[in-house]
Amino acid sequence: MKLIKFTLISAAVLALAVGADMAWRNRAALQTFAAEEQAPAPAAGAPPPMPVPTAAVVKKTLPVLLTYSARTEAIRSVGLQAKVSGFVAAQLFPDGANVAEGDLLYRLDSRDYEVALEQARAVAARDSAALDYARATANRSSSLVQSGSLAKDTFxxxxxxxxQAESGLAVSEAAVRSAELNLSYTEIRAPFAGRIGRDRAPVGTLISAGGATLNTLVQLNPIYVTFNPSERDLKEIIEARGKGPVSVDVTVPGVESIRHKGELTFIDNMVDPQSGTITARASIRNDDDLLLPGQYVSAGLKLRDDDDVLMVPNIAIGSSQLGKYVYIVGKENKVEQKLVTLGQTEGDLVAVAGVSEQDRIIVGNLQKIGPGMPVAPLEPALALK
Structure with missing residues (x-):
């Protein structure tokens, strides 16, 4: 009986011990789970800084230029007309040929004028003989009248x-010169060097004096370039001209190979009140004859040279509602944005105001970065590889 009672007590104690152990294990598991739930998750791996190519700010001396749309204009342009009537006998140069001053361009039928010259010379010869006889007679009469052998009235x-014979000879000699001129007018020569245009009077055409134009002749070298600066630019241009000649560079838009130089030679004396512009003109050397009258060109006036102009690559320039800007590598290699004002360009560079010479200009991956982002700048030499 005692044994059974002891056994029951032992079993009860064992059951209580097992239950206590299970309860402790369950509570520890719950605490661990709660701790795991409350502990912050490990941070995800941050992306590395964006590598960006950079370029240094370039300091240069640049000419201050004012650029205008312009038109070329011939310094001299004439229509070739005949001074005498006649049939066109020959055209000595083809259409569009370059000619020198004095070159024979057209010849008219000269036979009528050759005959007229011969007649005038014959009349002059007759009058010259008559004058010789009249002079001899007058000389003899002078000695006779002095001796009383000839009446004064006869003398x-x-x-x-x-x-009268002297006057007659003068008239006939003038007629000879007139006939020679008319004959010379059958040859139409270039009054200056230039280029002729399209023939308008084929061989065989009857031309009247001062009538139809046979052709046109224009001077190509030098050539005028006319443009219209605004009245706002006028002060700078006049000041620059007062210090010396103002050089002008002329280019043909879209044709880089055509570039000519010259000098500002004329500024008009009145501003157009309608447009607020004034007419100006430059004389341009055109040795290769590539510029033709009436051509559209661009004229750049060099006013002076500016030293220490800061320039950055064109590709670094961005645009926003605030204006033009560049990205630079700032403190702690973070992107900074600087608003800039653009100036003139030279090759792949553009002059800017708003940066410092020490700035490192970001020139690549511009669409992938923004102000405040960390970047890994590449040195300029490495960025160019």
Missing amino acids: DQRSSTRL
């Missing part, structure tokens, strides 16, 4: 005949 008549 006066012979003297008058001599004077």
Whole structure:
């Protein structure tokens, strides 16, 4: 009986011990689970800084230029006309040819004028002979009248005949010169060097004096370039011109190979109140004859040279509602944005105001970065590889 009772007590104690152990294990598991739930999750791996190519700010001396749309204009342009009537006998140069001053361009039928010259010379020869006779007679009469062998009235008549013969010869000699001129006018020559245009009077055409134009001749070298600066630019241009000649560079838009130089030679004396501009003109050397009258060109006036101009690559320039900007590598290699004002360009560089010479300009991956982002700047030499 005692044994059974002891056994029951032992079993009860064992059951209580097992239950206590299970309760402790369950509570520890719950505490561990709660701790795991409350502990913060480990941070995800942050991406590495964006590598960006950079470029240094370039300091240069740049010319201050004012650029205008312009038109070329011939310094001299004439229509070739005949001074005498006649048939066109020959055209000596083809259409569009370059000619020198004095070159024979057209010849008219000269036979009528050759005959007229021969007639004038014959009349002059006759009058010259008549004058010789009149002079000899007057000279003899002078000695006779002094000796009383000739009446004074007769002497006066012979003297008058001599004077009339002199006048007659002068008239006939003038007629010879006129005939020579008319004959020379059958040859139409270039009054200056230039280029002729399209023939308008084929061989065989009857031309009247001062009538139809046979052709046109324009001077190509030098050539004028006319443009219209605004009245706002006028002060700077006049000041620059007062210090010396203002050089002008002329280019043809879209044709980089055509570039000519010259000098500002004329500024008009009145501003157009409608447009607020004034007419100006430059004389341009055109040795290769690539510029033709009426051509659209660009004229750049060099006013002076500016030293220490800061320039950055064109590709670094961005645009926003606030204006133009560049990204630079700032403190702790973070992106900084600087607003800039653009100036003139030279090759791949553009002049800017708003940066310092020490700035490192970001020139790549511009669409992938923004202000405040960390970056890994590449040195300029490495960025160019």
